[in-house]
Amino acid sequence: DTEVTQTPKHLVMGMTNKKSLKCEQHMGHRAMYWYKQKAKKPPELMFVYSYEKLSINESVPSRFSPECPNSSLLNLHLHALQPEDSALYLCASSQILGGNTIYFGEGSWLTVV
Amino acid sequence: GQNIDQPTEMTATEGAIVQINCTYQTSGFNGLFWYQQHAGEAPTFLSYNVLDGLEEKGRFSSFLSRSKGYSYLLLKELQMKDSASYLCAVRPNTGGFKTIFGAGTRLFVKA
Numbered sequence: 736d737t738e739v740t741q742t743p744k745h746l747v748m749g750m751t752n753k754k755s756l757k758c759e760q761h762m763g764h765r766a767m768y769w770y771k772q773k774a775k776k777p778p779e780l781m782f783v784y785s786y787e788k789l790s791i792n793e794s795v796p797s798r799f800s801p802e803c804p805n806s807s808l809l810n811l812h813l814h815a816l817q818p819e820d821s822a823l824y825l826c827a828s829s830q831i832l833g834g835n836t837i838y839f840g841e842g843s844w845l846t847v848v
Numbered sequence: 849g850q851n852i853d854q855p856t857e858m859t860a861t862e863g864a865i866v867q868i869n870c871t872y873q874t875s876g877f878n879g880l881f882w883y884q885q886h887a888g889e890a891p892t893f894l895s896y897n898v899l900d901g902l903e904e905k906g907r908f909s910s911f912l913s914r915s916k917g918y919s920y921l922l923l924k925e926l927q928m929k930d931s932a933s934y935l936c937a938v939r940p941n942t943g944g945f946k947t948i949f950g951a952g953t954r955l956f957v958k959a
Contacts, residue, residue: 777935777949825890833945835879839890
């Protein structure tokens, strides 16, 4: 099983809503990532967790709040987003931080209205 | 700063060979990745190079020259399904194993 599963696949939310994106992997990977990708642009790193601890925060606004409840799960809590936050949010994992293969989930398409 | 350059678009014919180049300037080097991304889908890992030379995997090969800050992805026997964006990504030596992605090369395979 080399899958990273993300839910929901599509999310439309208002600027005052609170929602969450979820990510799950059962490969025993200990590093998990959130990336943001706008159309025709490369993925941009947002957060990295290593052994369930936040390792990297790429100066992401506080309206995005990551959470790693256990080694298989990674959440991204969303609150008071702006329309410009509309993008594809990709979860990824690797065996360890610095592992040479990063597996991506299919992404969650977020539209903020 | 960190910079990764690759052509924006390329077109090739089914059955042919295409080479997608990538040059990079980063703070140190700790590996280079190639990913394939179909429109609306997640990137899929293709290859990883950390030492100079050619890595071959079926129809795809990736080459690295660290002294030149240069890599290429070679796709042989092109198929229509190879039409996708190809992302070059570099892991610098700093920043806790971050991976920085290039803007990608959109490859169009025509019949």
